[in-house]
Amino acid sequence: MESLTEKQQQVLAFIVGRLRENHPPSQREIAQHFHLAQNAVYQLVGYLKKKGYLVDVGGHRGLRLSEAYLSEVAPQGIPIVGRVAAGEPILAEENIEGYLSVEKLLDRSQGAFVLKVAGDSMVDDGILDGDYVVVQLTSRLENGQIGVVLLGDEATVKRVFVQKDRIALKPANRRARYKTRYLKRSDKDVRIVGKVVGCIRMDM
Amino acid sequence: MESLTEKQQQVLAFIVGRLRENHPPSQREIAQHFHLAQNAVYQLVGYLKKKGYLVDVGGHRGLRLSEAYLSEVAPQGIPIVGRVAAGEPILAEENIEGYLSVEKLLDRSQGAFVLKVAGDSMVDDGILDGDYVVVQLTSRLENGQIGVVLLGDEATVKRVFVQKDRIALKPANRRARYKTRYLKRSDKDVRIVGKVVGCIRMDM
DNA sequence: CCAGCTTATGGACATTTGACCATATTATCA
DNA sequence: TGATAATATGGTCAAATGTCCATAAGCTGG
Known part of the structure; x- marks a missing residue:
């Protein structure tokens, strides 16, 4: 998984947080939160999509960030630790195999x-x-x-x-x-x- | 908590399901799913709000159902069935003991x-x-x-x-x-x- | 019978949305 | 030095959204 800049991480964290509250933010809301123009967010979201952290779904021609699902690879749920790489802290990225989404089970x-x-x-x-x-x-x-x-x-x-x-x-x-x-x-x-x-x- | 009609329950279940997927439906999407006019959904949503199952939040003048939070009293998680009351369908309200939130476990x-x-x-x-x-x-x-x-x-x-x-x-x-x-x-x-x-x- | 609640349709509309354009600054790297 | 990526602002626009209007049918209980 491609790495994110600090700004991108901040924006992703904000989006994930809001999704957890069943409250997807609009790009303009994100912009307001970070004191940015909407277009800055548009581009950041673009990077997040390009890097696979956000995924468009549905046949929508594109309206509402709500339509941009969190990709399965995006850090939702809690990390699954597989093998533990020698010397690394247990939650280091090298050790994380994926993310467990129990919500799927509980559909x-x-x-x-x-x-x-x-x-x-x-x-x-x-x-x-x-x-x-x-x-x-x-x-x-x-x-x-x-x-x-x-x-x-x-x-x-x-x-x-x-x-x-x-x-x-x-x-x-x-x-x-x-x-x-x-x-x-x-x-x-x-x-x-x-x-x-x-x-x-x-x-x- | 005021009780819901069957139709209202169906719509609420649909909304809750979609929110779990981080994908709040628009009123028109709900309408399509139930083969209704968008305005029928508008009214059903109105009833769900009146009865406290959906709550408007934020200073929004009202756009996007995404802005209509699930209220805390709305059934989150999946139902825990305890004793099964004789004659009742297994998911009848009488049988539901509570709701399991795995997210808490996975904090x-x-x-x-x-x-x-x-x-x-x-x-x-x-x-x-x-x-x-x-x-x-x-x-x-x-x-x-x-x-x-x-x-x-x-x-x-x-x-x-x-x-x-x-x-x-x-x-x-x-x-x-x-x-x-x-x-x-x-x-x-x-x-x-x-x-x-x-x-x-x-x-x- | 009437009143009230629920479900349902169609039309109209201001507001918001994400996308896109052009442009600019900054930092990194070859 | 030049190229590239990332960040940022402004303006514009078609599409989608929730609200509201009028209207009506079906049902229940008084």
């Missing part, structure tokens, strides 16, 4: 939601008590995928196997010997809600 | 970063190969906490025990019989980087 427009996991029946799959699983609404599940099934008013996270006339819910806990539950497919109290696409653990 | 200003986990030495603590652990930069670790330690240019995630003259790195994998590693505290190739405060698994 609400796709009908995702989060379910707080109660119980330890899935610990062998790395889903612990108190974790949040990210659920994608869908009734289609490949056999063996981890899904959320609604039994009456109780939501359960298990490995789901759809068989001829029944649905098998298989836990993942060698230690506690949870039993696999079998449910009739015809039972209208049973509903496959969605697929578990992610898992988030906080406050460890 | 960059606090000097957090993400490390991609390689290997399965911590699976018994629910940290799998390929997971991203959220690391809080700090050299202070309570004994037994999961931390990141830099050995030369290799970053390791383990349970850390600081003893008199050595540091113990204890894996968590019953099956593979990983050995606990002991390091001299005086070794300058050894550095405690931070504490693991979260774990994120994507694309399951």
Whole structure:
């Protein structure tokens, strides 16, 4: 990624900050903030685009900086550290592999939601008590995928196997010997809600 | 919070989704998406403002929906589903316990970063190969906490025990019989980087 | 039946927007 | 010395924006 001048960094930081607040600035707003003419900003934005930090999207002929997405490579989210180069501080640019955007995972427009996991029946799959699983609404599940099934008013996270006339819910806990539950497919109290696409653990 | 009609909910969801992508929609874009006239959107937005879901900010005389902030009370993050009320659709308001904001976890200003986990030495603590652990930069670790330690240019995630003259790195994998590693505290190739405060698994 | 709220359409308009033009200064580097 | 990149100002312009007007249909509750 091409490097930025100080001015360019300042402007990018300002834009990113405003985007975080759901409030994309206009070029004239940026200009005012830095006591510049609008055209100075126009050029700075041009450099940021050229260097790949801002990207135009959509078929817009170009109106509103709002239309200039942050590129995926722009520093949003938090840095992913890969290998650590010898001698370098851990957050040095050489060590940063990319940036993690959890917002993508949590894309609400796709009908995702989060379910707080109660119980330890899935610990062998790395889903612990108190974790949040990210659920994608869908009734289609490949056999063996981890899904959320609604039994009456109780939501359960298990490995789901759809068989001829029944649905098998298989836990993942060698230690506690949870039993696999079998449910009739015809039972209208049973509903496959969605697929578990992610898992988030906080406050460890 | 005053309740919304279905149409209003749809429009709000659309707006929120687009704001998450750093791409505030214009009223005409919304109109196009819902096959409406722009003025229908104008009125819907008016209702959303009246009910407090959208808030005008700044001294703008009113141009661009981008200028209409999401109010703090508007549902940010994705919904956390707790108990599922009998009969209700899973995303009904009755079922939503709160909203998960991962951004808080990933607060960059606090000097957090993400490390991609390689290997399965911590699976018994629910940290799998390929997971991203959220690391809080700090050299202070309570004994037994999961931390990141830099050995030369290799970053390791383990349970850390600081003893008199050595540091113990204890894996968590019953099956593979990983050995606990002991390091001299005086070794300058050894550095405690931070504490693991979260774990994120994507694309399951 | 009427009143009020919601949804909906079409037209008009001042304001703002990003793009573009010409021009100029400064600093760096070959 | 000359070329290039970056920063900066002024003016102009078509396109897009949110607001507002008038109008109307559908619905609910009094």
